[in-house]
Amino acid sequence: MKKFALAAVAAAAMTGGVAHAYTVGTYSDGFVVPSVELTASGTTAVGIINRTNSVVPVFWVFHDQNSGHVLDGCFPMTANQYKGVAWGSDLGDASVAGLKGYLVFAAGINTSGTAADAAAVCNAGSVGTNTAALLSANAFQVDTASSDVAVVPVIDGPLTLAAAPLNNLKDLSERSLVSIAGAAQVTPGTGPVITARYAKGVAGAKTVVNVWSTGDHSGRHTVDIYNSQQQRTSTNFVLTKAELDLFDPSTMVGTTAFTDGFIEWNAGKVPANFKSVNGESALGTTSGSVFVYSTISLPAFGAVQTLLGATQ
Structure with missing residues (x-):
């Protein structure tokens, strides 16, 4: 991994314990x-x-x-x-x-x-x-x-x-595992609200958003997505697995003009079309933990960047 990329990853990891709920x-x-x-x-x-x-x-x-x-x-x-x-x-x-x-x-x-x-x-x-x-x-x-x-x-x-x-x-x-202190804690119906970074399309950039939780987060989630021009639109992403899933922001409908920015997701809301995969309650109906981070491939740097999601 190139030195610049490694420095960026280290900075993201260090600020995660300070600026985020993680x-x-x-x-x-x-x-x-x-x-x-x-x-x-x-x-x-x-x-x-x-x-x-x-x-x-x-x-x-x-x-x-x-x-x-x-x-x-x-x-x-x-x-x-x-x-x-x-x-x-x-x-x-x-x-x-x-x-x-x-x-x-x-x-x-x-x-x-x-x-x-x-x-x-x-x-x-x-x-x-x-x-x-x-x-x-x-x-x-x-x-x-x-x-x-x-x-x-x-x-x-x-x-x-x-x-x-x-x-x-x-x-x-x-x-x-009911919860873990280092993740964001879920308040049913309220939050946390998590923002996940993305970059796609420009100079070959690709993003995978990683979602892990102690509840069942499977279903379709309605979210807001913002780009670097502060434009916003509402769209959806679908998580098919119960407690660890990954999605590609480029598959989100109506986001062609959104090449660099962040996704805003309220993890405290029950997803639409929820269908329990393993018999657990939906994330957002009970207390638990959730953790989100993005892995962004940047060919210009020859490396994969790891960026923690921010919570509020």
Whole structure:
């Protein structure tokens, strides 16, 4: 990735914890990597730091885009350890290729504090998270075909889990994670109102808007879109997956003149034509969390930019 592009990504990530309702770059009992995929030309890499002064069992679970449980595991981390893991090799194997989803990492309760004890907790499971744990992470999507590395934002905890038996870290289901503090919190019928950046058409620019939530956001969403001339129109985007979906702003009807600007979406409203994918309530009918970011491909810079959505 070119230096200019990397600097822009870093700036977007750093301002995310200050200017937005999102929280990145802190320590807590766990975190979410909202978009993970093993492709023919790359994978998602995650770097984890344990600042806890003891050994911690770190549970992980991979959910598909509808939050269906696909794969899980656990590994111990010693005090002040850094550990890098690659999806499809260190976590999972080649059989996950082409399956897009997200990862939840959570620190288990380990009272004795040795590696052997942590391994035993990994095997037995942990009811609830270790709220005294201090985990933090960064993530990247590596693409060897384009010789590029794009930032994947990591959503900080603390994690809020459902009541027993859905709070056993060994087998978290689609209903286990109720909310996460580092994302924007939903107030039914009110918000949050999220603005997502886009650039399309000009000099080959392409955008993918990534939407992750703990509720079911499937359906057609009516939004306002603005361009750099402050022109506005109302249009729609459709999310077909329950808790992780991506859409291309160039497919939004009536936006030919809108080549650079932002999309304004009220995530607290129930989407039109809502049809629950996994039996959960619609996003906007109950409290939960939502996180939005844009990945913009800019051929002029030879890189993919990662821009956090802003919330109000």
